[in-house]
Amino acid sequence: MDWSRGTIIGRGSYAVVSSATSDSGDIFAVKSADLSLSHSLQKEQRILSVLSHPYIVGYIGHDITMENHELVYNLLMELLPGGSLADEILRRGRLEESVIGYYTRQILEGLNYIHSIGISHCDIKGENILIGEDGVKISDFGCAKLGQEEVDQPIAGTPMFMAPETACGKEQGFPSDIWALGCTIIEMATGRPPWLNMTDPVSVLYKIAFSGELPVIPDYLSCKARDFVSKCLSRDPKERWTATELLRHPFMDVEFGKVSVNVKLPWNSPTSILDEGVWSGTVEEEEEVSENLAGECSSSPADRIRRLCLFSRQPPPPPDWRREESWFIIRDHNST
Structure with a gap:
């Protein structure tokens, strides 16, 4: 499947989560890590790929891409509209x-x-x-x-x-x-x-x-x-x-009525890390995620640093899906 990477919407202990869109227009989430540091992500893919249940996040697929001369492992999964x-x-x-x-x-x-x-x-x-x-x-x-x-x-x-x-x-x-x-x-x-x-x-x-x-x-x-x-x-x-x-x-x-959700494409991460600290951080050796991924949604090093500093306090605005410059081509039909 050919797809394009959109805005980064979250960071976990070993991966970066981005919005993405396929050539057919489907929007989903992509969890990515440098291939050399993707052991945990590959394990997650193996488990998620055998699960199918209404209350388990949906698995779409996985692939490896070349981005800025680095191999990147990607886990493709459904993007839920309400955040975490x-x-x-x-x-x-x-x-x-x-x-x-x-x-x-x-x-x-x-x-x-x-x-x-x-x-x-x-x-x-x-x-x-x-x-x-x-x-x-x-x-x-x-x-x-x-x-x-x-x-x-x-x-x-x-x-x-x-x-x-x-x-x-x-x-x-x-x-x-x-x-x-x-x-x-x-x-x-x-x-x-x-x-x-x-x-x-x-x-x-x-x-x-x-x-x-x-x-x-x-x-x-x-x-x-x-x-x-x-x-x-x-x-x-x-x-x-x-x-x-x-x-x-x-x-x-007890009969619990359905909870109303304001459905819209969120800035929230599918694996939200907005609350950092001991009560929310996992006990794993944190893997370094490539700056090639971290830098894709900003225009300068200074802007990237500013976003990192403010991330847990001030969420980035929702992406404008109508602007072509918001997307990054991962594959196209002309690639070899």
């Missing part, structure tokens, strides 16, 4: 319980699906949940584990959302995803991270692993909602409810 759940929390603050229930049920359906085929996501949080016209979808499988073959894989993910058994380095699997779901519900309900007044990664991990404490469940949630979250946040992973069990919880029996 973390972006929505930043915009709205605390979400209403009806909205929380609506999103939680869909996240849980997605988790139940991947768990049923042996995949642990290992980095569930608001930033990795994307909002579309019909609800939310789980994205960013760069930390995911596939079955028992990866049981000894190093611990990865986001400290603030790690389960106790993961924080102390023992194990990371399906129950860890459920703990992270509970933390994400608290994030939605409070508009804040699940552990307050924590800024140091080591302190966060130590507190989660050894303090014996639990994130505070807001008392203004209903009894059903609080009980649901408590079933996610058992410190003993063996006592934590599974995704299948949680789908049968009374909180999931």
Whole structure:
């Protein structure tokens, strides 16, 4: 498929995310990294390519391109119109319980699906949940584990959302995803991270692993909602409810109306990193992304630096899709 790269809309720990358009006019997201540094991205592609579910971000394809004399690995996936759940929390603050229930049920359906085929996501949080016209979808499988073959894989993910058994380095699997779901519900309900007044990664991990404490469940949630979250946040992973069990919880029996989404092409990243810091950054060795990719949406080095400095505080304006100069040709029919 021939396609053109548009504006950079996000940066992750190992890749840059851009909007893109195909020759047929379809618009999608492209997650790109230097080929030599694309191990995590290729792993994400392998996992995403075998998934097909309404609440998992859609896989389109992958390829390798030559850009500014450098080989670039690209993962092509659907672009959802509402940004990430973390972006929505930043915009709205605390979400209403009806909205929380609506999103939680869909996240849980997605988790139940991947768990049923042996995949642990290992980095569930608001930033990795994307909002579309019909609800939310789980994205960013760069930390995911596939079955028992990866049981000894190093611990990865986001400290603030790690389960106790993961924080102390023992194990990371399906129950860890459920703990992270509970933390994400608290994030939605409070508009804040699940552990307050924590800024140091080591302190966060130590507190989660050894303090014996639990994130505070807001008392203004209903009894059903609080009980649901408590079933996610058992410190003993063996006592934590599974995704299948949680789908049968009374909180999931409540009729939640469809949440209205203002559908437009956003500046938000499909793997939003607008909130930087310990509670949102993944525990991975951050790979350097080529300046060739980082510089494509600016006209000068000074402008690139200015955008980088302001990125988490002042989002760039939406791209003007009508202007041809906004696009960069990756392939054309005349290329050899």
